[in-house]
Amino acid sequence: MKKAAVKRVFNSLLKAYGQRHWWPAGSPFEVMVGAVLTQNTAWSNVEKAIAELKRHNKLSAKSIIDSRNDHLAAWIRSSGYFNVKAARLKSLCRWYLERGGFDALQQWNTAALRHDLLAVHGIGPETADDILLYAFERPVFVIDAYTKRLFSRLGLCEQDVGYEHLRGAFEKALGADVPLFNEYHALIVQHGKDVCRVKPRCQACVLAKGCVSAAA
DNA sequence: ACCCAGGGTCATA
């Protein structure tokens, strides 16, 4: 992808939506939990689940591991796929504690940390990259369905582009820039919620032409 | 009633 085009889209989105102030969480660990809970799920449902974990004093790796599966599933019920996600949260928390927690993991280089995260059951590329960018503040560009949809509509990538390929394209076009990656992904999600497929025009389409007309 | 959301895993061909 061309640098200029990628930056132009960012400027358009920023002008349309303003700063997003992501990730909405009080701690890196909360980011990690939210990243699992939001898999294929609306964030509004995740907020309730996290509030419920907090209410039961279970927003820590140890307390999650020590919880019964059926209890944990009940607390995160609102986020959907609760049985699956209860198991995924536990595997993530085991990984987290086995590696010595946040400060120890923060010593790792980004490539090694990403590789290790991807080996955790239930952590795929997008969840891993959410964690890397928003919890560990590493320069990793997060790709999601919104990103592929928007950029393929804009004609900047193929519709069926692979995750790693598109991630590499963004990172190459933008350079390693954590605050920029943070804001950009958040803006893409905001644009996705603005939903061109429902509204005839979303705010950013006024500025970044093509998004509407290419919608199928 | 239908559609989809800030995905990932697993079984099958």
Add this chain to the structure above:
DNA sequence: TATGACCATGGG
């Protein structure tokens, strides 16, 4: 390697 099934709640 490439699809398809499956997981499941809540808001539009």
